[in-house]
Amino acid sequence: MNMIRTALVAGVVAVTASMTFSSANAAGDAPHAPEHHWSFSGLFGTYDRAALRRGFEVYNGVCAGCHSLRLVAYRNLMDIGFTEAEVKAIAADVDVPAEPNEEGEIEDRPGIPADKFKSPFANENAARASNGGALPPDLSLIIKARLNGSNYVNGLLTGYTDAPAGEEVPEGMYYNANFSGHLIAMAPPLSDEGVDYADKTKATVKQQAEDVVTFLTWAAQPELEERKRMGIKVILFLLLMTGLLYVLKRRIWADVH
């Protein structure tokens, strides 16, 4: 009885507190991102392997022209089903600076799987110079760096529309319904049939956005599948242990009550 009351009070306080809290991070004024059901959401969610592969194709073919992915290594692609040979070939496609040679000169060498994804620009100034002064952010953590990240980026990529009548869009800016302030310096990166998917999936903008978001979510949370799998086991174990402890507690306390 006592325990039930305690649990009730705790529950009410927790709910109120969590409402208080949710409001905390929603303090921003970005438009609300449209909801989408992802393969990786929910307790048992895992990344759709085919979407990951297509998402890599979109990143590599489109976004990589402007955005780095500096925390991810080519070898990590093996975790999501690329073969070693494929990864070697992908890595070898880029040239990276080698160690100084015997004359002390630094030459380029082909990339290897242990290299991190090569950044498109040498430094921030170069990136800004090529993008009309705006900086394309690194995408390794973009999903975690935005509230409700997967839905947000998906909304952003599919949110380009014509500006409402009367609204002036300055040179070099684009109107995006899902960007805070609506004016973004990134030109619409996706177009229908903008990439040729190896698996022949029809490359609509919607499809590409979903695929690249899945890929970027993996880039930000490569541990997600292992984490959820372990979580299920840990919680089942804890529930069992806690149940047994409850029985033990009742027995030990039997002579007091």
Add this chain to the structure above:
Amino acid sequence: MAQFQKPGWLDNGLVRWVDHRLPIFTFVSHELYEYPTPRNLNYWWNFGSLAGIILVIMIVTGITLAMHYTPHTAMAFDSVERIMRDVNYGWLLRYIHMNGASMFFIVVYIHMFRGLYFGSYKAPREILWILGVVILLLMMATAFMGYVLPWGQMSFWGATVITNLFSAIPLVGDWIVTLLWGGFAVDNPTLNRFYSLHYLMPFVLVGVIVLHIWALHVHGSNNPIGIDTKGEQDVIPFHPYYTVKDMFGLGVFLVFFSLFIFFAPDYLGHPDNYIEANALATPAHIVPEWYFLPFYAILRAVPANFVGEWATAWMGLVFIEAKLAGVLAMFGSIAVLFVLPWLDRSPVRSSRFRPLYKWFFWIFLIDCLVLGYVGAKPAEGVYIAIGRVATIWYFAHFLVIIPLLAKFEKTKDLPKSISEPVLGGGGGSASAAASKPMEKV
């Protein structure tokens, strides 16, 4: 019925040999097997031991993280990401540590509100309570500095805002801020000293917690009806009764904790902290971690120049900057907890026998949640007004309501003892019913 027996293993030869030279086993037996605990403690009494266990979890995960973390502005952010991606189970360590800080505050806040509800801060437990407030302060400092370590945007800007507060202190303020920074802005020296202190403070915490428990074991736990234990029939030995109850509570808590670690690891954090610190780009809203929000609200509630004008106009005092007034209010909100045992002179501890205080307790709890809500909002519009009212209520609760209640509240009759909690009339005034009046300081 529960017996207070020395455990059998005390008769073991080796144990006796050691114990004769260092009576550590006698100590354990005394504090666990023979330690009398009120028999009527409810589940709100689980949270103290939970807090201790979380501290151990924090120290273990923290030391392991420290093996992989690099305290340098150019490398800190990446080293944390390396922990997340390349260190075996690094993500698990980090998510435990990160969410553990939040769990620590949840548990400690519940522990404190428990104390407020059941009057656990009253004689003879004033020092125990004060040590608790010291623990809270140390935890806050530890968590604040820990949050700076991953060197994200909120790390950097939070550190900048909070350290800048100290500049409001007259005369020595700027000197203190320079000392905290190790320079003229939050930079590498700041990160280094925060890391060093973040590693140190949990061990200081351990020390203060030992004192806290020492003080606890002198008079034993308070209990839900708040009267002193009167003899054998009111108490049971801590082990096995409360050890098993605490273990069960720990199990429930770990399920709750695990839901965050495994299924919502970033729910309690701020997305901006996944953007590397950048001194040239100020985030749109700088908000502290959720557990600081009520205090942040109090800080911002003091109207610009209000105190200054008031003070100069009415009292001819020296001008006090609004910023200083805000800082004073924030620290005052904790300082007032130190003197609470002397603000509340009501002889009755438990709210169960204080019909008015009980209501004010709940209002106060809601007030704190409101402050937390306001702390998360930008300081504009209606939030300013709500924040001010809630701040005034916070202080009024301690400085006006509690002293007045102690004088005028008509408390209910107290039971004679814990083992006969249901008792008809006859008690007379509350203080008279307590057969042993509380010791006065």
